[in-house]
Amino acid sequence: MTPRHSGLQARRLALLVALGAALLLGSLDCRADQSKSTNELKSFAAPASAAASLLIHGTADIAAMAPVIEGFQKEHPDIEVQYRLYETLPLYQEAAGLPNDKSAADLLISSAMDLQVKLANDGHVQPAAIAKRGLPSWAVWRDEIFGFTVEPAVIVYNKDVLDGNEVPKSHQDLIRLLERSPERFRRKIATYDIGVSGVGYLFATTESTLSANFWRLAHALGVAKAKLFCCTQDMLDSLGRGDTLIAYDVLGSYALRQVQRHPNLGIVLPEDYVTVVSRTIVIPRRAQHPALARTFVDYVLSEAGQAVVAEGFGLSIAGVGTDREQLKTRYVAEKPGLLNFPTLGLPALAYLDLVKREQFVRTWRQIVSP
Incomplete structure (x- = not known):
C-alpha cells in the first residue's frame, strides 16, 4: 500500500469513528431538565511545590471526588490536580471524537460503564499494570478499565x-x-x-x-x-x-x-x-502523563484510597463494597433485593x-x- 493510500485509509477510518460517536449521541434532543454545571474546572493546588499536573475529566461531582483527590495529594504532595466536570454522554463523545493532533485528559472517570467499555474496545484507552488488591473479577476488564465504587x-x-x-x-x-x-x-x-x-x-x-x-x-x-x-x-x-x-x-x-x-x-x-453500577476509571491512549495517571489509579484502588472512596461515595469496591451486610448497614435497608452487578466487557456493548x-x-x- 502506498503512503498516499495509507494516509487516505487512515483519514477514512478517523471519519468513521467520529461519525459513529456523533450518531450515538446525535439523536438526543435534550428533553431533560438540565442544570448541572458541566465542564466546571476545579484546581487542587499541590500542597508542596508542584512538580507535575494531572488532568482528570469525570462525571462524579466535585464534592465526592475532592476527598479522593486530596487523599492522593497527601501521598504525593508535589502533584497538582485539575478536575473537570462532565455529564456521562459528553464525556464519552469528547473522548471518542478527539482529533489525532490533540492530547487527551490523563484520566476519565464515569459511572456509564458501557460507554467506558466502548472507549476501550475502540482503542481509545491504554492498559495499566495495577495491583488489583482483591477487586472482584467483574470490576476489571483487560487491565484497561477499573471499577472503584459500588x-x-x-x-x-x-x-x-x-x-x-x-x-x-x-x-x-x-x-x-x-x-x-x-x-x-x-x-x-x-x-x-x-x-x-x-x-x-x-x-x-x-x-x-x-x-x-x-x-x-x-x-x-x-x-x-x-x-x-x-x-x-x-x-x-x-x-x-x-x-x-x-x-x-x-x-x-x-x-x-x-x-x-x-x-x-x-x-x-x-x-x-x-x-x-461501579464508577470506572480509565487512562486515555493519548494521555499526557500516563505514568502519573497510573499512580492515581493505584492510589484509588489501595487500602487507603478505598477507605476515602467508601466515605465519599458510600461504598468502595474492595472488601466492604461487595459485602451485602455492609450495603444493608450503609443504606439502613432491612432486606435489599438480589444485587445485580454490571458487566464490564463486550456484552456491555449490546445496547x-x-x-x-x-x-x-x-x-x-x-x-x-x-
Whole structure:
C-alpha cells in the first residue's frame, strides 16, 4: 500500500469513528431538565511545590471526588490536580471524537460503564499494570478499565408526604402506588431522561433484562407525567425544593449525601432487585502523563484510597463494597433485593448498537414522555 493510500485509509477510518460517536449521541434532543454545571474546572493546588499536573475529566461531582483527590495529594504532595466536570454522554463523545493532533485528559472517570467499555474496545484507552488488591473479577476488564465504587440505584422519597405504609419498598410497590393514584403524583416523579443520561440509559437497559414489569413501570411513569432529568443531583434538588415527591433510579452515593442535608428525605434499597453500577476509571491512549495517571489509579484502588472512596461515595469496591451486610448497614435497608452487578466487557456493548439504542430510547420516550 502506498503512503498516499495509507494516509487516505487512515483519514477514512478517523471519519468513521467520529461519525459513529456523533450518531450515538446525535439523536438526543435534550428533553431533560438540565442544570448541572458541566465542564466546571476545579484546581487542587499541590500542597508542596508542584512538580507535575494531572488532568482528570469525570462525571462524579466535585464534592465526592475532592476527598479522593486530596487523599492522593497527601501521598504525593508535589502533584497538582485539575478536575473537570462532565455529564456521562459528553464525556464519552469528547473522548471518542478527539482529533489525532490533540492530547487527551490523563484520566476519565464515569459511572456509564458501557460507554467506558466502548472507549476501550475502540482503542481509545491504554492498559495499566495495577495491583488489583482483591477487586472482584467483574470490576476489571483487560487491565484497561477499573471499577472503584459500588453504587446501587435507589428510590428517594419525601417522608413528609408519604405515609409509612405508602413507601414503595420495591419496583412492584412503586408500580402499584403510581397506578393507584396517578393524579396525586402527576409531575411529582423524577427520573433520568435515558436519551440524555448515560448512566440512566445503563440502568434502564439493565433493568429491562431483569424484570418482566420494566415496561409496566415505564407506562406508570408516563401516566404520571414523570419529570425527566439529565443528572442525579438535579433529581435530588427537585425533591429538596418540594417540586417532586419521589425520585426513581437515583445513584446511591448522591442520595446518601442528600438525606444528610434534607432529613425529610428517605432512601429505599428495593427489596425485589437492586441494580448496581461501579464508577470506572480509565487512562486515555493519548494521555499526557500516563505514568502519573497510573499512580492515581493505584492510589484509588489501595487500602487507603478505598477507605476515602467508601466515605465519599458510600461504598468502595474492595472488601466492604461487595459485602451485602455492609450495603444493608450503609443504606439502613432491612432486606435489599438480589444485587445485580454490571458487566464490564463486550456484552456491555449490546445496547450501544446504534439501531438497538435508537429503538430502545424511542420506545421508552413514547411511553414515558409522549
